Amino acid sequence: MSVTILVGGQWGDEGKGKVIDLLADRVDMVVRSQGGSNAGHTVVAEGKEYKFHLIPSGVLNPSTVCVIGHGVVVNPKVFLEEVDNLHAEGVSTDNLFISERAHMVMPYHPELDRLGEVQRGDDRLGTTARGIGPAYEDKVRRIGFRIGDLQKPAFLEKKLRFVLRLKNEALTKLYDAEPFDEGAILDEYLGYAERLDPLIRDIYPMVRDAIAHDRKILLEGAQAIMLDIDLGTYPYVTSSAPTAAGACAGSGIAPSRVDKTIGVFKAYTTRVGYGPFPTELTDSLGERLREVGNEFGTTTGRARRVGWYDAAVARYAVETNGIDSIVLTKVDVLDEVPTLGICTGYMWRGEYWDHPMANISHLKHCDPVYEEMPGWMTSTRDCRSYDDLPPRCRAYIERLGELSGAPIDVVSIGPDRQHTVVRRDLL
Ligand code: IMP
Numbered sequence: 001m002s003v004t005i006l007v008g009g010q011w012g013d014e015g016k017g018k019v020i021d022l023l024a025d026r027v028d029m030v031v032r033s034q035g036g037s038n039a040g041h042t043v044v045a046e047g048k049e050y051k052f053h054l055i056p057s058g059v060l061n062p063s064t065v066c067v068i069g070h071g072v073v074v075n076p077k078v079f080l081e082e083v084d085n086l087h088a089e090g091v092s093t094d095n096l097f098i099s100e101r102a103h104m105v106m107p108y109h110p111e112l113d114r115l116g117e118v119q120r121g122d123d124r125l126g127t128t129a130r131g132i133g134p135a136y137e138d139k140v141r142r143i144g145f146r147i148g149d150l151q152k153p154a155f156l157e158k159k160l161r162f163v164l165r166l167k168n169e170a171l172t173k174l175y176d177a178e179p180f181d182e183g184a185i186l187d188e189y190l191g192y193a194e195r196l197d198p199l200i201r202d203i204y205p206m207v208r209d210a211i212a213h214d215r216k217i218l219l220e221g222a223q224a225i226m227l228d229i230d231l232g233t234y235p236y237v238t239s240s241a242p243t244a245a246g247a248c249a250g251s252g253i254a255p256s257r258v259d260k261t262i263g264v265f266k267a268y269t270t271r272v273g274y275g276p277f278p279t280e281l282t283d284s285l286g287e288r289l290r291e292v293g294n295e296f297g298t299t300t301g302r303a304r305r306v307g308w309y310d311a312a313v314a315r316y317a318v319e320t321n322g323i324d325s326i327v328l329t330k331v332d333v334l335d336e337v338p339t340l341g342i343c344t345g346y347m348w349r350g351e352y353w354d355h356p357m358a359n360i361s362h363l364k365h366c367d368p369v370y371e372e373m374p375g376w377m378t379s380t381r382d383c384r385s386y387d388d389l390p391p392r393c394r395a396y397i398e399r400l401g402e403l404s405g406a407p408i409d410v411v412s413i414g415p416d417r418q419h420t421v422v423r424r425d426l427l
Contacts, residue, residue: 003211029066106131126275345369410422
């Protein structure tokens with residue numbers, strides 16, 4: 001098994017970071033392939049909590065090569081802060097590299113993100129305000145800055161003059177906001193250049209050689225299918241492709257080289273930001289699950305919206321990503337829920353839909369079709385094997401696997417590495 005992709009199967013925050021951390025010491029290379037510092041993983045290892053936004057959590061294993069692929073938009077300031085925090089904890093970053101082709105989040109991107117949201121008013125998306133959308137916009141518009149540009153100061157300066165004129169025009173004329181200063185940006189980014197220089201690589205030969213030598217590579221996706229720019233609940237999505245296909249594009253690895261795709265799903269559903277969420281629980285049970293599951297964003301601290309497991313979304317995720325194996329997380333959060341709802345599809349104007357509709361207004365107004373199952377009403381935290389789990393918990397897991405269309409091979413029952421029940425090895 002050489003190339004494995006790991007993706008989120010819902011609206012993000014499924015606990016991918018923990019799974020990557022579990023797998024990292026069994027792979028030679030982890031490549032982050034899309035998104036930016038909008039993502040947030042919290043990993044608990046040996047009682048210590050680590051927060052990651054850009055750096056693959058695989059960095060905790062010193063022998064794993066960690067690569068930020070060209071599909072990622074990198075905010076160098078956030079990246080270097082993360083590096084400094086890791087060093088302060090005694091974690092080495094000697095094996096960490098960034099693709100020369102990865103685009104950078106520039107200082108005007110978060111500001112344009114924020115102002116764009118204000119301009120949308122009631123129709124705002126609820127972005128993380130990290131400048132992700134504006135950075136991808138510039139990439140596609142071919143006025144973005146790549147990490148490799150840091151190694152070409154004269155080019156950087158010339159291009160910044162041109163691009164900043166466009167940006168400042170938008171800021172001052174469209175938004176009545178303050179312009180950015182060219183000299184200040186240049187100084188700031190040339191400062192980053194000095195520190196980033198040793199980490200910048202053309203990752204193509206690295207990845208090619210790793211594949212040629214049959215090294216184990218894990219492609220780490222951020223966000224998830226329902227936030228996909230095409231397949232998600234557009235426009236309430238992120239600006240990249242958090243799918244298995246996106247992982248290939250963002251790392252430069254051909255789909256035919258991929259051996260396995262793992263999907264991470266929470267045992268219920270959460271979503272941050274606005275947009276349709278058919279199984280949302282807006283009652284006291286939703287509030288309780290949010291508290292028990294500590295459903296507050298790692299990146300923004302925002303309260304996450306909480307709802308029942310949506311098997312129609314899960315099936316869609318399994319099929320569009322080609323998921324072979326599911327990791328089901330946060331099962332313990334449901335320990336004290338007497339009756340569990342599972343959405344199997346939707347009714348909209350008398351018609352049954354077995355998948356999330358492309359028309360988000362229909363998705364917003366549909367009625368989820370639910371199956372109910374009895375809860376297990378006992379703690380699962382100390383279970384260490386699948387057979388230790390209460391029978392009703394196992395029945396719930398089995399049913400989710402059946403409805404979602406892929407086997408649930410790993411179950412997570414708490415934040416720590418030891419809170420993990422493996423039914424079948426992932427790699
Ligand atoms: P953006 O990616 O900051 O542009 O935000 C667009 C949408 O994606 C918003 O609804 C965000 O809350 C959501 N989003 C972005 N990154 C994540 C993530 O890592 N987890 C969950 N939601 C995210």
